[in-house]
Structures are given as C-alpha cells and as structure tokens.
Amino acid sequence: xxxxxxxxxxxxxxxxxxxxxxxxxxxxxxxxxxxxxxxxxxxxxxxxxxxxxxxxxxxxxxxxxxxxxxxxxxxxxxxxxxxxxxxxxxxxxxxxxxxxxxxxxxxxxxxxxxxxxxxxxxxxxxxxxxxxxxxxxxxxxxxxxxxxxxxxxxxxxxxxxxxxxxxxxxxxxxxxxxxxxxxxxxxxxxxxxxxxxxxxx
Numbered sequence: 001x002x003x004x005x006x007x008x009x010x011x012x013x014x015x016x017x018x019x020x021x022x023x024x025x026x027x028x029x030x031x032x033x034x035x036x037x038x039x040x041x042x043x044x045x046x047x048x049x050x051x052x053x054x055x056x057x058x059x060x061x062x063x064x065x066x067x068x069x070x071x072x073x074x075x076x077x078x079x080x081x082x083x084x085x086x087x088x089x090x091x092x093x094x095x096x097x098x099x100x101x102x103x104x105x106x107x108x109x110x111x112x113x114x115x116x117x118x119x120x121x122x123x124x125x126x127x128x129x130x131x132x133x134x135x136x137x138x139x140x141x142x143x144x145x146x147x148x149x150x151x152x153x154x155x156x157x158x159x160x161x162x163x164x165x166x167x168x169x170x171x172x173x174x175x176x177x178x179x180x181x182x183x184x185x186x187x188x189x190x191x192x193x194x195x196x197x198x199x200x201x
Contacts, residue, residue, distance in 0.1 A: 027052035034062055037189050038182040047179055059190040064120050066183035067142065071113040073179050074145065077172045078106035081152070084165070095165055098155035102169065105155075109148035113180075116141035120187070135191045142184045149177045 031052060035044035044066075048055070051065035085099040116138045126134050153173045156166040 027056055030057040031055065031062065034059075034186060034189065035182070038185040040178045040182055043178055044182045044186075047182075059186075059193050060120065060123055063183070063186045063190040064117060066179070066186045067113060067117045067120065070142075070145070070176070070180040070183040071110065071117060073176045074106065074110050074113055074149070077176045078103070078110055080172055081106055081169060084169070091165065092160060094158060094160045095156075095163075098158075098161055099165075099169075101155045102152035105148040105152040109145045109152075109176075112141040112145040112148070116145070116187075131194065135194070138187055139184070139191065142180065142187055146177060146180045146184060149173050149180060153177075 028049060031048050032045055035041045035048070038044045047069045048062070048065055051061075051068075055061045055065055081099060081102045085096070085103050091099070119134055119138050119141070123131065123134060123138075150173075153170055155161075156169060
C-alpha cells in the first residue's frame with residue numbers, strides 16, 4: 001500500500017509539473033513565441049528580454065515595451081542626425097538639406113511614438129468600440145513613425161549624397177526601422193488577440 005501511494009504521489013507531481021510548464025510559460029518563452037510574428041525575431045527577443053519581468057506574459061505590456069525600445073532608439077538616432085546637421089564642414093548642400101529634412105522627420109517620429117506609448121498605457125480602461133478607436137490611434141502613430149524613418153532614408157537616395165555620411169545615417173535609420181517594424185507587429189498582435197478574446201468569450 002505504501003509503495004502504491006509513493007508511485008501515485010510521483011505521478012501527481014509529474015502531472016502538476018507538466019501542466020504548469022504548459023499553462024505558465026516563462027516570460028522569456030512568451031517573448032520568443034510572440035517575436036516569431038515579427039520581421040526581425042532575433043532582434044525582437046534581444047531587445048525585449050530585459051523587459052521580461054515587467055511583461056509577464058501580457059500582450060499589452062509586450063507591445064508597450066516594444067514601443068519603448070523603438071522610442072529610445074529613435075531618440076538616439078534623432079540626436080545623432082541633429083548633431084550631424086549642426087556640422088557644416090565637408091558636407092555638400094544636398095546632404096545638408098537631407099539632414100535638415102531628416103531632423104524634421106525624426107522629430108515627428110519621436111512625437112508619434114511618444115503618443116502611441118501613452119495611449120497604449122491607457123488601453124485597459126477602454127472596451128468595445130472605444131478600445132478599437134484608441135487601438136487604431138496607436139497603430140496609426142506607430143505606422144507614421146515608421147514612415148518618417150523611411151522618409152529620412154529616402155532623403156539620401158540621390159546619387160549626390162553617396163558617401164560616408166549617407167552610410168552612417170542609413171545604418172542608424174535601419175536600426176530604428178527594424179525595432180519599429182517589430183513594435184508595429186506586436187501592437188497588431190495585441191489588437192488581434194484582444195478582438196479574439198472579445199468576440200470569443
């Protein structure tokens with residue numbers, strides 16, 4: 001009898017462990033799974049892993065963290081481009097104009113991402129059509145930020161801007177665009193999963 005109870009206890013422990021492993025994945029596993037929906041999954045996991053403790057398997061917190069990464073990267077790129085724009089030596093007139101346009105684009109980009117992260121932080125209080133309306137705002141602002149980043153890169157498409165300056169700006173903007181693309185994918189994922197829950201209680 002004692003032997004039977006012992007093996008029964010072992011089976012119960014194993015069952016409980018297996019169930020917990022399935023229903024309660026670690027925060028990092030949640031991030032890895034979610035990042036598979038993005039265009040740059042490895043970058044997604046690397047940039048969001050430090051937020052794992054605050055994300056805790058929550059789609060909204062994941063999207064918010066992704067936008068925060070995008071915003072911080074955009075601010076860094078904006079400061080970099082602004083510094084370049086203040087340099088007059090060894091810069092062609094066309095490059096100077098492209099830098100000025102890029103500064104404007106990145107200013108708008110940072111503003112859009114700031115609005116989106118603020119709006120996303122309030123989403124828990126919205127339901128039904130109110131949620132949809134505010135969610136559309138977030139999606140629009142993140143998309144706008146991505147467009148502004150591409151506009152900056154486009155300003156250096158002219159052959160007269162070829163050189164180290166163009167390469168340096170493109171490298172910076174590429175980094176911003178990749179994390180912003182990931183952020184948009186995770187925002188869209190949060191929106192879709194929320195709608196699924198709403199329509200399939």
